[in-house]
Amino acid sequence: MATINEVAKVAGVSKATVSRVLNNRPVSTETHAKVMKAIRELNYQPNAQARGLSLRQAKIIGLIAPDLLGDFYGPVIMGIEEVLQKNDYNLIVSRARSKEFRLAKMLKEKKVDGLIIATPRRIGEKGILALKRDNFPVVVIDGNVGEQVCSVEVDSYQGAFQATEHLIKLGHSRIGVISSPYAFKESRDRLRGYQEALKQYGLLYDHQLVREGDYTMASGEQEINQLLQLEPRPTAVFAFNDSMAIGAIHGLFKKGLSVPKDMAVVGFDDSYVAKTIYPPLTTVQQPIQEMGAVAARKLLALLSGEETAITHITLQTSLVVRASCGAGLYK
């Protein structure tokens, strides 16, 4: 690998001049040509570490996520990476293991310029606030850690409202809910959306129709069986994520029931599996990739200093109507 010194020597100028053409600063046309020629000849590529050391920036940002197995973080990474690539930044992906807040330190040592955290529940609020204290630019995705730190999340309330309203308009009046753990804020938001839709359409809220799941397929199957015992039986069910919705569908199938004929099913997420299940799942789409992109843009704005405000961005959901609710086509 050639260095700036060798380029300078070959071009017959000082390395300061080479640095100038590298950074588009005023240089005479002739010297510019000479330097460019030398750069091409030597196949020169500036050393990012040296530049970073001098400029005090790594041009890298870090993403911390709990795991990469599901189909949530893939799109998040895509969204982030796309924005970063356009701005000549790179992305370091790191998994948050156990109780390690050490990670952030590791990244700090590594000189990432900022952090996107997609796992507030695990890393713990105090850890994130500690980062703020060190003036470390941080954006949180899909989790609430208070007013202090930038966040981007999805409008859970509105998504649940849409889903419920859709089922009501389809003629359902007894709509079961398989909720995520009540301890999570998003669960409560979605529950509010469900209740508000009921209310607006003059339907009564029946707490027996609401079951608490844990986001897994197994719990979806378990809770649908509970709902099935109710009298009269609900004719539709709204699960707070796709996995539980699919678990519910499995449970219904095992009982010989048909979806959507015997029971309409709506999920939340529009994960990859929503399209692959049969019948294709009607679900509330989260703009996951865009969440990543928005978070990345915010972080970049923070880094450039052109935008220092702490913001809390809420993205809108949209209902994707497929077949599982009885309204969509089998496609």
Next chain:
Amino acid sequence: MATINEVAKVAGVSKATVSRVLNNRPVSTETHAKVMKAIRELNYQPNAQARGLSLRQAKIIGLIAPDLLGDFYGPVIMGIEEVLQKNDYNLIVSRARSKEFRLAKMLKEKKVDGLIIATPRRIGEKGILALKRDNFPVVVIDGNVGEQVCSVEVDSYQGAFQATEHLIKLGHSRIGVISSPYAFKESRDRLRGYQEALKQYGLLYDHQLVREGDYTMASGEQEINQLLQLEPRPTAVFAFNDSMAIGAIHGLFKKGLSVPKDMAVVGFDDSYVAKTIYPPLTTVQQPIQEMGAVAARKLLALLSGEETAITHITLQTSLVVRASCGAGLYK
């Protein structure tokens, strides 16, 4: 952020000494204590860029993948990251867009120490060979780019053999195939596995039973419809990935047919969706996460210089029996 100089000042020693305790070199017990005390007081963290510049290594490796949307690259990243984290390396994830081999250059500039490439078809063989020419440590995942470059892949032949054998033992003698594009080596390997199983069990190979798909759900649905027209109709179908298997299941359902009663279905990959489809899909499991881990370990070995040989590692598959083939339980 405190620097090594400040630590030296506070501890009342030279920065060389601080560097020594940092790198576990012989230092008197007392000075060691003094330095450690100063480090704690100042909350000092060595600057990775400066260290990297001095040592000529970034302690970062790069992964280039075509996209992160599916459920293949998530586990790959997990596998890589786990190994790297243990060795104090970080992972930069980058998406290979269009024809950009520029990416590698960008990473080179950024001083990643090595590269794992998970998209040989897109980035092009010549690009990878160019990297070799520059002595850039490279490991390729799941693609063949010739003898020159390290690779880790899956034993396609064996996987296909297992799947076919399983169906034969279940009593099927006319087994349809929905293949991946014949242009890919893995397709030909899997086809060989299929044929060899047939042969070993005294079954005749009928080329009409083999259809070429393109890895999408849509093509799975399309090709199953073709197979359905055959006389006599096959009683089982083996798709070369899960998406096509699921597409086939959708096609069968739309025709009112039952899986596995009317048609047994086996896939390949054991992707996330294999578990979520109903009935759960019997499929050939690829040890995806392990592929990432193995690739990472190989790259690290290359980097440390303790292992310079070009290796081609083949990992074994295993058949996961679920319900779609008629042998497994609905679980």
Next chain:
DNA sequence: TTGTATGCGTTATCAT
């Protein structure tokens, strides 16, 4: 416009 000199935070070489 161009060159010189200095700093960025480490590690490493050579003395002592």
Next chain:
DNA sequence: ATGATAACGCATACAA
């Protein structure tokens, strides 16, 4: 065992 000092490769303030 410890301390100066020179790299590492780049950017930049200051001179010319």
